[in-house]
Amino acid sequence: MDAVAELLAALGPEVCLTGPALDGIAVRSDASATGRDLPIALLRPSSVAEVSTALTICHRHHQPVVPQGGMTGLAGGANCRPGDVALSLARFQGVEEIDPIAAAMVVRAGTVLETAQNAALDADLLLPIDLGARGSCQIGGNIATNAGGLRVIRHGTVRDNLLGLEAVQADGTVLSHLSRMQKDNTGYDLRHLLAGSEGTLAVITRAVLRLRPLPSDIETAVCAVESYDAVLALLRMARGQLTLSAFEVMWADYFDLCGGSRLFAETPPFAVIVETEGSGLENLLEKAIGEGVIFDALIAQSEAEARRFWEVREAALPEAHMDDIVNLDVSLPIASIDDYVRSCRAAIASALPSTRSFFFGHVGDSNLHIMVQVPGYRDADVHAVDRIAYGLVREVGGMISAEHGIGTLKLAWLGHSRCPGELDAMRAIKHALDPAGILNPGKVI
Numbered sequence: 001m002d003a004v005a006e007l008l009a010a011l012g013p014e015v016c017l018t019g020p021a022l023d024g025i026a027v028r029s030d031a032s033a034t035g036r037d038l039p040i041a042l043l044r045p046s047s048v049a050e051v052s053t054a055l056t057i058c059h060r061h062h063q064p065v066v067p068q069g070g071m072t073g074l075a076g077g078a079n080c081r082p083g084d085v086a087l088s089l090a091r092f093q094g095v096e097e098i099d100p101i102a103a104a105m106v107v108r109a110g111t112v113l114e115t116a117q118n119a120a121l122d123a124d125l126l127l128p129i130d131l132g133a134r135g136s137c138q139i140g141g142n143i144a145t146n147a148g149g150l151r152v153i154r155h156g157t158v159r160d161n162l163l164g165l166e167a168v169q170a171d172g173t174v175l176s177h178l179s180r181m182q183k184d185n186t187g188y189d190l191r192h193l194l195a196g197s198e199g200t201l202a203v204i205t206r207a208v209l210r211l212r213p214l215p216s217d218i219e220t221a222v223c224a225v226e227s228y229d230a231v232l233a234l235l236r237m238a239r240g241q242l243t244l245s246a247f248e249v250m251w252a253d254y255f256d257l258c259g260g261s262r263l264f265a266e267t268p269p270f271a272v273i274v275e276t277e278g279s280g281l282e283n284l285l286e287k288a289i290g291e292g293v294i295f296d297a298l299i300a301q302s303e304a305e306a307r308r309f310w311e312v313r314e315a316a317l318p319e320a321h322m323d324d325i326v327n328l329d330v331s332l333p334i335a336s337i338d339d340y341v342r343s344c345r346a347a348i349a350s351a352l353p354s355t356r357s358f359f360f361g362h363v364g365d366s367n368l369h370i371m372v373q374v375p376g377y378r379d380a381d382v383h384a385v386d387r388i389a390y391g392l393v394r395e396v397g398g399m400i401s402a403e404h405g406i407g408t409l410k411l412a413w414l415g416h417s418r419c420p421g422e423l424d425a426m427r428a429i430k431h432a433l434d435p436a437g438i439l440n441p442g443k444v445i
């Protein structure tokens, strides 16, 4: 019996979908739109035991398996190659428990992030993980990519909010460490190793996530700023005087593209969304205007208005959804981000004059996003964009991925941010946990 026949026999056709049963299921590509191939089967287990059975069989057959979450990833990490089996956690979903004393939530990996956020809200608590794809991405995918998002400046990345984890190793062994305690120095931290491992070391099945008190008051403003030096001055003031929960910067081209010009009479060189917990934002902005740090600001008078500001940042307008987009996501020393933007924009325009580049990002935590429209999306042009952008990242000691991960799209560039010794250590870890190399082969390392 081959692997798929054995999977079908052991798990049944409800769990092991093949052929026409895959029609209409988004299994070919993540949100990078770079996946081309269908898996030979899609496994949809609804229990940890079924995940373990599936992996035990695949391991015995040396059958490659690609874990899939909500398919919102932007690095090609959940895409299949010909002959791969996909394993989706979508049927293993739901919040199992909220523990208000420990301020923790036990959640299944297939739970959509927004569902988990709402469950926390119902218990008057905050799940401090948030990103634009909240309505589709899953907790398992968020952990596997160590997602960042909009509130990292206040609460850290997913890894920083992960108290416990359960996962299934490539050979079917269940690793269960569903701890609710913040202090846990019991040997090697597999939890933090699996966060950001992009499905290459184990399949995540459950997690314990840290919850926080609901902030009493949230204030949001969008500020018009003349120069990047002034953006940095505003960041320093806001950090020093307020509890900052977001600091998002949009360069003029991105702000315009996403409809920001409806907010101000003229598009400013930089638009900054400042979000704070507690009061004091208005006073700070008055001071910033008085000192010439910003030249205009709109303070949201309602939640609906705050949402309108965020819609600009999250590119809710149809014209922002262009074809042939290369999405890059890099980390850079905060002070040099604008120099990087200028060099990168100029170098891409000079090498590929028909492209358009747009810059924005979670600048408060040193993360810049770059959208480059590459008409025709020819491989050589995409490669040229990557070479320019990542080459400049290496020059300033930045990271080629801040939050989207390596997947397939950044595989060739990992050495720009990691030294040879680190790459060898990563290969050794991969081999130790997955000696047959069946978990998400061809990704990350």
Ligand SMILES: Cc1cc2nc3c(=O)[nH]c(=O)nc-3n(C[C@H](O)[C@H](O)[C@H](O)COP(=O)(O)OP(=O)(O)OC[C@H]3O[C@@H](n4cnc5c(N)ncnc54)[C@H](O)[C@@H]3O)c2cc1C
Pocket: 030, 031, 066, 067, 068, 069, 070, 071, 072, 073, 074, 076, 077, 078, 089, 109, 130, 131, 132, 133, 136, 137, 138, 139, 140, 141, 142, 143, 144, 145, 146, 147, 148, 149, 150, 198, 199, 200, 202, 203, 204, 205, 403, 404, 407, 440, 443
């Ligand atoms: C509009 C939009 C906005 C976004 N904003 C942000 C942002 O602000 N910050 C950010 O970090 N990302 C952002 N992303 C990227 C994406 O949403 C995140 O990477 C997200 O965490 C991926 O989750 P997912 O469930 O969709 O995973 P998928 O795309 O399905 O998979 C991502 C990776 O995780 C692995 N994986 C998935 N589930 C499991 C599992 N249970 N066990 C083991 N491995 C698994 C896959 O193999 C793959 O390598 C955005 C994407 C979009 C489309």
